Amino acid sequence: MKVDADGGSSNEPFAVVHETHSAVLFLVGDRAYKLKKPVDLGFLNFTSREQRLAVCRREVELNRRIAADVYLGVADVHGPDGAPCEHLVVMRRMPVHLRLASLIRAGASVDDDVRRLARLVAAFHAAGRHGPDISAQGSAEALLGRWTDSFHQVRPYRKSVLDDEVAGEIEQRTADFVAGRRRLLDDRVKAGRIVDGHGDLLADDIFCLDDGPRVLDCIEFDDRLRWLDGLDDAAFLAMDLERLGAATLGARFLDWYAEFAADPAPASLRHHYIAYRAFVRAKVACLRHTQGDPQAAVDVAQHADLALSHLRTGTVSLVLVGGMPGTGKTTLAGRLADHLGAVMLSTDRVRKELAGLSPETSAAAPYETGIYTPAWTQRTYTQLLSRAGALLERGESVILDASWADAAHRAAAADIAACSRSACIQLRCDAAPEVTTARLRRRTHTISDADEHIAAAVGAHHDPWPQAATIRTDEIPDQSLERAVRLTLPAGVLTSDDGAGPTPVAPWDGLSGAARPSDSR
Helix, strand or coil, X not given: CCCCCCCCCCCCCCEEEEECCCEEEXXXXXXXXXXXXXXXXXXXXXCCXXXXXXXXXXXXXXXXXXXXXXXXXXXXXXXXXXXXXEEEEEEECCCHHHEHHHHHHCCCCCHHHHHXXXXXXXXXXXXXXXXXXXXXXXXXXXXXXXHHHHHHHHHHHECCCECHHHXXXXXXXHHHHHHHCHHHHHHHHHCCCEEECCCCCXXXXXXXXXXXXXXXXXXXXXXXXXXXXXXXXXXXXXXXXHHECCHHHHXXXXXXXXXXXXXXXXXXXXXXXXXXXXXXXXXXXXXXXHCCCCCHHHHHHHHHHHHHHHHHHCCCEEEEEECXXXXXXXXXXXXXXXXXXXXEEEHHHHXXXXXXXXXXXXXXXXXXXXXXXXXXXXXXXXXXXXXXXXXXXXXXXXXXXXCCCCHHHHHHHHHHHHHCCXXXXXXXXECCHHHHHHHHHHCCCCCCCCCHHHHHHHHHCCCCCCCCEEEECCCCHXXXXXXXXXXXXXXXXXXXXXXXXXXXXXXXXXXXXXXXXXXXX
């Protein structure tokens, strides 16, 4: 006889056994029974029966917050002498063919289910517990502490199952991001984004039923691992969907979650949390490798590569786009900002804002007079870099459109990037003299007040700029953009050409891995 979770017939055998690093799951009839293993893995300790009983009860209590009709209670197992010898979490058995991971592998259309799931998770977070102890887990120190714990736990596996260079770069990029984004993380704590969440959102533990999704198997053994940024919680599933080859769906899930949660988080934070979740799975795969799982080594490599790809793609950058008037720097800066999803700031706009003028109002004046005196220029660059620094600390990459004629201003920009542990990329636009002259002569009603005479004066006082890569802007515009994108993206970030120029491909496009046995069904 074969049964499904609702008592009807299915292709699922009457009895099935699954094993993970911390539990054994027995599927029998219309019930699922989870037995905790008597193991100490460092981050969890189930070695005593009393500990296993407590964690079973905690698992039922916590999971009833989001799947009350699935978690039925805790059963005591008694020995021949009548004394309790073990304890089991008792659940309704879920229909295996409606598991989200199975549906994705089968090529089923699950967009509506995943959108409903995003709404459910956002509502779960909105109703979740908040408080000082919970909020403390959203700090930069707490986030880095979780990363550091994982780094320590995988250290014995480096140079064997875990690539040492990959692990080293993950550590460095993690340290840079967290250290430079304290303001972003503090803002999210103040906004109430840290919540008692799920902590382990995986597609193997989600079932797409007709009356809505059921989300199982939250973290029960350590509250601190469940007290987290809501985006961090959601990013776990985005990472897992990517692992299954459903990268676009994973990105869509985060978009829907952000919509329902009214979360304005920058893309860099999404990438960071996806990377963190991928590395957690790499750590778990290391433990499975120790336990003799033949698939574990592959999973370690795939998840570590996934983590590194997202850390690279989430690099926060300050990009200086400069050059003489007429070289097309403003056009290139705008296209580059649109392409990368970065914020663009311009000295032309900031200068006139400081002067109380609208951007289109002409303030043309001879070289270094009017609002173009050295003092006005210094004030403009100071304000430009102050705004850029605040954005970098909040996780936003920034494109700065200016002439960058003064080496001191460029050095100040590099210092701003260094203070926020951000990358600093310097691009100098150039074009043939006849091209720049023609562009300047055609200008009407533009923000810039520069003409041929100003351009000549600026050129005569332009400090050498050896740190910059040159972008020719008298070529086909898409070729200029392509070169700028390739110089701007961190090493290891993929690009693809869609016919309209290069587009950075998020690492969730095309990376997949084998499924893991789930802890609960």
